[in-house]
Amino acid sequence: MLNPVHLRTFISLAETHHFTETAKRLNMTQPGVSQHIKKLEEQLGTALLNRFGKSFELTQAGERLYRYGLEQVKTEARFVRSLASDNIHQGVCQIACSGSMAMRLYPELLKLQKQYAGLTIAVEAAPNPAIIQRVKNNQSDLGLTTQPVSDPDIESTRLGEDDLCLIVPRNQQIKPSWQDLMTIGFIDHPDGEHYASQLLAINFPDEFRGIEKVPKTGYINQLSQILLPVSEGLGFTVLPRSSVEAFPHTDRIEIVNLQRSVQEPVYLITKKYRPLAARYQLVKELLYSQWQ
Amino acid sequence: MLNPVHLRTFISLAETHHFTETAKRLNMTQPGVSQHIKKLEEQLGTALLNRFGKSFELTQAGERLYRYGLEQVKTEARFVRSLASDNIHQGVCQIACSGSMAMRLYPELLKLQKQYAGLTIAVEAAPNPAIIQRVKNNQSDLGLTTQPVSDPDIESTRLGEDDLCLIVPRNQQIKPSWQDLMTIGFIDHPDGEHYASQLLAINFPDEFRGIEKVPKTGYINQLSQILLPVSEGLGFTVLPRSSVEAFPHTDRIEIVNLQRSVQEPVYLITKKYRPLAARYQLVKELLYSQWQ
DNA sequence: ATTTAGCATAACAATAAATTATCATTTGGA
DNA sequence: TCCAAATGATAATTTATTGTTATGCTAAAT
Numbered sequence: 344m345l346n347p348v349h350l351r352t353f354i355s356l357a358e359t360h361h362f363t364e365t366a367k368r369l370n371m372t373q374p375g376v377s378q379h380i381k382k383l384e385e386q387l388g389t390a391l392l393n394r395f396g397k398s399f400e401l402t403q404a405g406e407r408l409y410r411y412g413l414e415q416v417k418t419e420a421r422f423v424r425s426l427a428s429d430n431i432h433q434g435v436c437q438i439a440c441s442g443s444m445a446m447r448l449y450p451e452l453l454k455l456q457k458q459y460a461g462l463t464i465a466v467e468a469a470p471n472p473a474i475i476q477r478v479k480n481n482q483s484d485l486g487l488t489t490q491p492v493s494d495p496d497i498e499s500t501r502l503g504e505d506d507l508c509l510i511v512p513r514n515q516q517i518k519p520s521w522q523d524l525m526t527i528g529f530i531d532h533p534d535g536e537h538y539a540s541q542l543l544a545i546n547f548p549d550e551f552r553g554i555e556k557v558p559k560t561g562y563i564n565q566l567s568q569i570l571l572p573v574s575e576g577l578g579f580t581v582l583p584r585s586s587v588e589a590f591p592h593t594d595r596i597e598i599v600n601l602q603r604s605v606q607e608p609v610y611l612i613t614k615k616y617r618p619l620a621a622r623y624q625l626v627k628e629l630l631y632s633q634w635q
Numbered sequence: 636m637l638n639p640v641h642l643r644t645f646i647s648l649a650e651t652h653h654f655t656e657t658a659k660r661l662n663m664t665q666p667g668v669s670q671h672i673k674k675l676e677e678q679l680g681t682a683l684l685n686r687f688g689k690s691f692e693l694t695q696a697g698e699r700l701y702r703y704g705l706e707q708v709k710t711e712a713r714f715v716r717s718l719a720s721d722n723i724h725q726g727v728c729q730i731a732c733s734g735s736m737a738m739r740l741y742p743e744l745l746k747l748q749k750q751y752a753g754l755t756i757a758v759e760a761a762p763n764p765a766i767i768q769r770v771k772n773n774q775s776d777l778g779l780t781t782q783p784v785s786d787p788d789i790e791s792t793r794l795g796e797d798d799l800c801l802i803v804p805r806n807q808q809i810k811p812s813w814q815d816l817m818t819i820g821f822i823d824h825p826d827g828e829h830y831a832s833q834l835l836a837i838n839f840p841d842e843f844r845g846i847e848k849v850p851k852t853g854y855i856n857q858l859s860q861i862l863l864p865v866s867e868g869l870g871f872t873v874l875p876r877s878s879v880e881a882f883p884h885t886d887r888i889e890i891v892n893l894q895r896s897v898q899e900p901v902y903l904i905t906k907k908y909r910p911l912a913a914r915y916q917l918v919k920e921l922l923y924s925q926w927q
Numbered sequence: 928a929t930t931t932a933g934c935a936t937a938a939c940a941a942t943a944a945a946t947t948a949t950c951a952t953t954t955g956g957a
Numbered sequence: 958t959c960c961a962a963a964t965g966a967t968a969a970t971t972t973a974t975t976g977t978t979a980t981g982c983t984a985a986a987t
Contacts, residue, residue: 344643344711347636348944362965375945377966387718393908397953397964400909404718406773411714419636422703426679426696481698616685617692640975654934667976669935688984689933931986936979943974954963 345386350412352379353391357401357409383408431621433461438626439477440487441534442468442566444609447585448487448633455625462622468566470533478614485623486612487630489537498615503634504606505583507542509599512576519579519599521550528560530578532569535562538581542605570596583607609634637678642704644671645683649693649701675700723913725753730918731769732779733826734760734858735797736901739877740779740925747917754914760858762825770906777915778904779922781829790907795926796898797875799834801891804868811871811891813842820852822870824861827854830873834897862888875899901926 355365356376366373384391391405401409440448445468452464467483471490477483479496492499511519512527529539536554543551560578563569566586573580574595587598611630613619619627647657648668658665676683683697693701732740737760744756759775763782769775771788784791803811804819821831828846835843852870855861858878865872866887879890903922905911911919 344639344708345715347639351636363963372946373965374947374967378944381966387715389718393910394965395908398908400906401773402910403721403912407714407718416636422699423679426681426699429695481693614692616687616690618685618694620695655932664977665934666936666978670975673935686934690984691934929987931984933984934982936981938977938979940977941975944971945973946969946971948967948969950965950967952964952966955961957958957960 346379346382347415349379349383350408350415352376353383353405354409354412354416356380357405360399429621430461431624432459434620434622435463435465436485436622436626437465437467437483438485438487439467439469439474439483441470441474441489442532442564443534443583443586444468444487446566446589447583448630451629451633452626455629459625462625464626475612478612481614481617484613484617484619485626488610488612489534489607491608491610492612496615497612499610499612502609502611502630504608505585507538507581507605507607508584508587509542509546509579509581509601510570510573510587511579511597511599512573513595513597514576517597517600521547524579525558527576528558528578529554530561530563530569530572530580531559532562532566532580532582533564535580538583538607541607542581542601545603545605546601638671638674639707641671641675642700642707644668645675645697646701646704646708648672649697652691721913722753723916724751726912726914727755727757728777728914728918729757729759729775730777730779731759731761731766731775733762733766733781734824734856735826735875735878736760736779738858738881739875740922743921743925744918747921751917754917756918767904770904773906773909776905776909776911777918780902780904781899783900783902784904788907789904791902791904794901794903794922796900797877799830799873799897799899800876800879801834801838801871801873801893802862802865802879803871803889803891804865805887805889806868809889809892813839816871817850819868820850820870821846822853822855822861822864822872823851824854824858824872824874825856827872830875830899833899834873834893837895837897838893 352365352369352371352375355368356362359365359368362376363373366376369376380391387404387408389404390402391408392399393402393405436452438452445466449464449466452466456462456464467477469477471488474483474486474488475492475494475497478486479494487502488499489505491501511524529535539557540554543554543557561572563572567589569580569582570587570590570592572578574592584598587593587596590596611627644657644661644663644667647660648654651657651660654668655665658668661668672683679696679700681696682694683700684691685694685697728744730744737758741756741758744758748754748756759769761769763780766775766778766780767784767786767789770778771786779794780791781797783793803816821827831849832846835846835849853864855864859881861872861874862879862882862884864870866884876890879885879888882888903919
């Protein structure tokens, strides 16, 4: 790469058109200037100066190098300045979480983004293992999982828990039996089996024999549309309460009042020893406030 | 400025996350890597690595420096490559000439620009002394003047000549007398006095006693509008033929058939010892073709 | 607990850069 | 036209920087 000291010398020379003057300006001696220019010319394989007698003009290459150099100096100065300030309202926040979590949190996060013009919120919806992976290789700075992560590279703190809800079509009786559920079938989604297993195992301990025994009558990975087949009477599903609340046609579905409520824990994970940028303070505050 | 060698080391370290490995990759020793990183941290006044035990994570600053470094490497490579090629169809052509010359040539030059997407034509209309000045301090690479420039920094070659025309309102008799001209008066413009002096001195040697003795009945520095007052019967003026031809309402003006035609020479000037970029070949060809 | 791997530090060697001294041209003025 | 001053190039030398070797310390690994 080009030596920035040489470049600085060249810029000055291009401006003064005078070796000795340049040397004076830069607190060096005249031969030093000559050598810098020579080095640049050698490195670039082009003449930068069109010398005639004691005077010179910049060649095309020289002129371009001059402009490029000026640009570089400016760019670097800007960069170094920007480095110093870890602005709390500036930059990208890379967050990974489950789809249902995204549905619940993204609108809230966007309020932050709207409030601060320099802030950008990037949410990546992904299953738990992928979230962990993303945090490990710095693709996301902050993750929300539903399992406490034991990985030594990951730091996880419990945020709170989300109620899991059993959702059935509205015309079902309020307390559906195991048989009722098996009749209409299970509408699956990316986290569906995970959620359903937990909830069914506790509330139907005698009947539940593993999620694979439950007949599936649908699958969709568009979280916002999971409740559509349920509202059409095509099956039941299990979701965190926050996702259910985001569904518009709540009049056509029913949240079953369960004997034993099931909570799914929520963990905030970050990469160990990797300090978060200041702007994540805002995001963390928001997250904590979501679970009081 | 940041040392590019240090930067390169840092980039490699950010990618390998391993000092010894980086040293191997870059054909240096491990302590060298340590020192490079230390220097960068000192220079930037920020920690780039968050060290814990034997391992580390990039800090925010580190991450930004990594991205910045990658960008710089790319940018410079692109620049150096671009230096090599002096593309004949790429870049800006900075040309200075008189307003009337601009009027005649700019449409032609724009045809060139349209033909080659990468080419940009920048024409600066200015009086002769300003044109010379612009070429001298490299604001324009190519100038067109109506005087042979004797300045030792300037190289000038004669391109050809432009007819000077005496323009009068259409209702004038075809051969106006000196008295006729003095009655309607002179419509001045930026080059007006210069042109008029030459033309009147030769065609009215007995009457002409200097341009300052001619009554002025108008002035406009919008070249395209100079002939408007003439067409309205408000005065006469003197212009190169090319400028006259660009005026739309030729039916309302008259070009006087003079006894002795007066030509204004046209010179192409460049800065001495300053080679023109390849793209100026096209422009020069166009200019030469304009005068055969 | 002991070994190994990995980074930091110090001392030294090699390299690169800047300076001084000198020369060759050019320029500007008598 | 000639001479003195000014300017840039080059060579030799000094100085500064950079990289290496040697070594120490600490964290992991076995």
